[in-house]
Amino acid sequence: MTTQEIRMVQVVSEDGRVDEAQEPKLTKQQVFTLYQTLIRLRTFEARMMNLQRSGRIGFYGGSVGQEATATGSAFALEKQDWVFPQYREPGAALIRGISMETLLYQFMSTAKDIGKGRQMPVHYGDRAVNYVTISSVVASQIPHAAGGGWAMRLRKDNAVALVYFGDGATSTVDFHAGLNLAGVFKAATVFWCNNNQFAISVPREKQTASKTLAEKALAYGFEGLQCDGQDIFAVYAAAKYAVDKARRGEGPTMVESLTYRVGPHSSSDDPTRYRSDVEVDTWRKRDTLERVRHYLRHKGWYDESEDARLHKLAEEEVTRAIEAAEHAGPPSWETMLEDVFAEMTPLQQMQHDDLAAYLKWKEARA
């Protein structure tokens, strides 16, 4: 029996103290990119939930409370790296350079949606920035990322796969298969677990009896560590460590980022049914943006008017994106027959002609 320590990374404490030993090397400009992304993200999230509640998009899954864990981790990646998202990482999407317009085109299933309106809202992806399309099926992205990371290692691509999943996903088959394979073949994969304490309504303590989720990595022969998911600098430091290690060919790492979903699981969920207001308030106070402001003050970089300016910019950006999406119109019906066969099969051609004839008839009747 040996005792193994699961390292916990925290840079900025809740009361604003900065641990300089753990502090990642970031330029002022990089810090402001993170800061601005968090503001953009928070503004975006608030408006999206309102759009759903007012019936302008059909569904939304928000990441309020978890902004830092997705944003900071994706910031540790290079351009050639790949993201295998869960469904609660719009912060990672913004960092990869996916615009708010692109996201909204998807949420509203418009003609300008990369996915041509074929996925339910919040299931976006963008090949141009190596951002794999989101799947609601819990953990299915983990084997994809294990395979992706293995391929990158075999091909000496100098690239890394980063995969996001929640605490609930650790009980799935795909978690077990993915991490075990990655351990054996030293895949260049970072397994990023956003432990937000609830798998929809199942609390963490009913999910598994292990002390931490990070220690599950030991069962697959690689390192697991924890980070404070509300502290974007800790998140970045943990991610950078794991990403660099994978890039050097030293195999996978699992990071358990301790966070909390302040909002509902999705627009279809009512979290008051399964958790207490006191708990939510406790976590609301561990606000990510406030932690960044502490850091900025520590550096002497905080400026209230700049904070206000960034918020205003973000509001304008979201408004522009919504307007663009609401005017984009739906995809043409013919697109449903595209992208599977190079040429339409006779059966598809028949269906195409039937539908065209029907629409023509309907138009004439109107």
Add this chain to the structure above:
Amino acid sequence: MVSVQFVDKDIVQVINEDGTAQRHLEPKMTHQEHLRLFRTMLLVRATDSKAMNLQRSGRIGFYVPSFGQEACQVGSASVLKPEDWVAPAYREPGAALVRGYPVKLLIAQCYGNKADAQKGRQMPSHYGSAATNFITASSPVGTQIVYATGVAWAMKIRKDPRVALVYFGDGATSEVDFHVGLNFGGVFRVPCIYFCNNNGWAISVPREKQTASPTIAGKAAAYGIEGARCDGNDVLAVVQVTKQAAHHARAGGGPTLIEALTYRMGPHSSSDDPTRYRSAEELEAWKKKDPIERYRRFLEKQGIVTAKDVKDLEADVTKEVEDAVAQVEGQAAVAPESMFEDVYAELPYHLRLQRDALLGERKAGAMVEYEQAEGKFPL
């Protein structure tokens, strides 16, 4: 910073290779109990030898021998009470024998004839019996792990002080059912013993390609349960570790993952040729660690048996196996219509029709009944 206990390289060993013992670790056992264990191990070896010969000469279709793994199965199962449950993989005939399953039925199951309690419905080496709480072996890897977890959970809910013991191999640890079973077992602290026979090979996949975890027992940490490692070729170490696990489970402490380090000295099954994937040197090295030899040396040193006793016991078990074959072989085949039994209390019309057709007794009335029943499928 969180500290995690990880079961590393330490291995519980009671009998040293020369037959001397680490007395402080030795489980308390009477001479009678030692003799029973030893005889059962010899009986497994004799059964395996005979059954492999029967297979090679075409008298049975298939067999799964457990040469080299006798101590794991016999030692662990000997700790259990008759009312406990065993969910085997398929390399634990010794566990069945310890629980009182007669060798005659083991052999009969391989023949699948009238003498077979399972009516010839399973491929050879897939025995089981409700009378001994020994769940029928199943070839899909790891399926039994979830059954045992569920059985143990049920016993906990019913406040029934019984435990479940499930066997599986090193390969099964990569399976879905392992992950699901152990995680569930950990959350609900079920009285289950997860017994991994780590024989170094999942058919042809070596242990180091199976998982990067330094040990299999270390995986216990990932599920918040106890873990232990023992020398699987040392029957007393197996007894000792399993006893602790059973005690822990009965006391409400939850499951234990045991990793018994052993080696399959024979092929994976009668359909396998292990020379294709492993070296003769490796096999030779393990033959020197033969669990039966190790135990014999210990028993002789302790004065529990003499060399003559061993010879007598060997002759005795060989005769038991030969007698079983003599009684079973030559019995009639299972009646084909028995395939319609044991699912429905009363046979539904469509099965009656099939049975009658099989027996060449299709009655005029059967078809009428079938037509009348149309649209009311199946009952």
